Amino acid sequence: MRVALFGGTFDPIHRGHLAIAGAAADAFALDRVLFAPVGQQPLKSESAAASFADRLEMTRLACVADPRFAVSTVDAPRVDGSPNYTVDTLAALACEMPSATLFVLTGADSFLDLRRWRSPERLLELAEWIVVSRPDFPLSDPQLAALALTASQRARVHLLPTVQEEVSATDLRLRLRAADPCPGLLPAAVAEYIQSRALYR
Numbered sequence: 521m522r523v524a525l526f527g528g529t530f531d532p533i534h535r536g537h538l539a540i541a542g543a544a545a546d547a548f549a550l551d552r553v554l555f556a557p558v559g560q561q562p563l564k565s566e567s568a569a570a571s572f573a574d575r576l577e578m579t580r581l582a583c584v585a586d587p588r589f590a591v592s593t594v595d596a597p598r599v600d601g602s603p604n605y606t607v608d609t610l611a612a613l614a615c616e617m618p619s620a621t622l623f624v625l626t627g628a629d630s631f632l633d634l635r636r637w638r639s640p641e642r643l644l645e646l647a648e649w650i651v652v653s654r655p656d657f658p659l660s661d662p663q664l665a666a667l668a669l670t671a672s673q674r675a676r677v678h679l680l681p682t683v684q685e686e687v688s689a690t691d692l693r694l695r696l697r698a699a700d701p702c703p704g705l706l707p708a709a710v711a712e713y714i715q716s717r718a719l720y721r
Contacts, residue, residue: 522549524623524650525613527556527595527606529689530575531568532696532714533582534706536687538589543683544625544650545588553589553625554613555579559597559604563636569693570719572597581709607639610646622647628659631677634667644669648676652683696720 526541533555541553557575560567568575576591583589594612595604606624613622624647631651634640653659659679669677687705695702697720701711714720 521551521617521620522623523552523554523613523617523620524548524550524625525554525556525592525594525606525609525647526625527558527604527609529561529564529568530555530557530579531570531689532575532692532706532710532719533579534687534689534692534710535704536683538582538585538707540652540680540683541589541625542586544623544652544680545586547680548623548650548678550588550623553586554592554594555583555589556592556595556609558595560601562603562605562638563633574713574717574719578710578713581713582707584709585707605638607637607642607646610643614646623650624648625650625652627651628653628663632659632663632667644673644676648678650678650680652680654683693720 524544528537530537541555544550545553557572557579559572576593580591583591595609598604610622610624626649628651631649634643637643651659664674664677692702692705696714701715
């Protein structure tokens with residue numbers, strides 16, 4: 521089984537996230553994409569606007585869009601309040617699914633920061649990486665060269681061409697705060713959930 525971990529704040533999950541996951545699943549024959557809302561990202565100081573429980577439920581509602589999508593609590597907030605490190609998450613998944621080929625699905629801007637992540641060498645051992653360019657952040661091989669990957673590490677990094685979905689969770693939160701329902705940018709069930717819970721107001 522080919523399984524990709526798709527972590528993120530998902531605050532809120534939107535059309536762009538689903539498009540990226542679908543494109544990756546198609547391009548790399550993924551059997552499952554695990555959407556894993558993160559409790560606390562180590563490289564971001566600000567907290568999510570919505571609670572973990574709300575972000576998890578919005579993600580669950582969005583995942584009905586594709587039978588290959590599933591929501592996971594593998595990156596739930598730690599009991600001691602410590603940050604969620606991807607290396608720990610991948611190690612846990614490897615134990616849960618020992619026969620799976622694991623991938624990490626991430627954006628180009630995040631991946632180019634890999635040397636700041638905890639245990640980057642181990643990250644590249646635990647999983648293959650699907651790196652997605654954004655319309656405003658294309659990725660090229662010369663940029664990857666700055667990471668000084670070995671040939672075997674580079675072979676585990678796969679580039680996914682730009683997915684043309686220019687949607688930003690930051691912009692969505694601003695619009696939702698101004699009572700804009702953001703038609704077409706959020707899955708309908710997610711938009712209804714946000715309205716029912718008065719999130720981002």
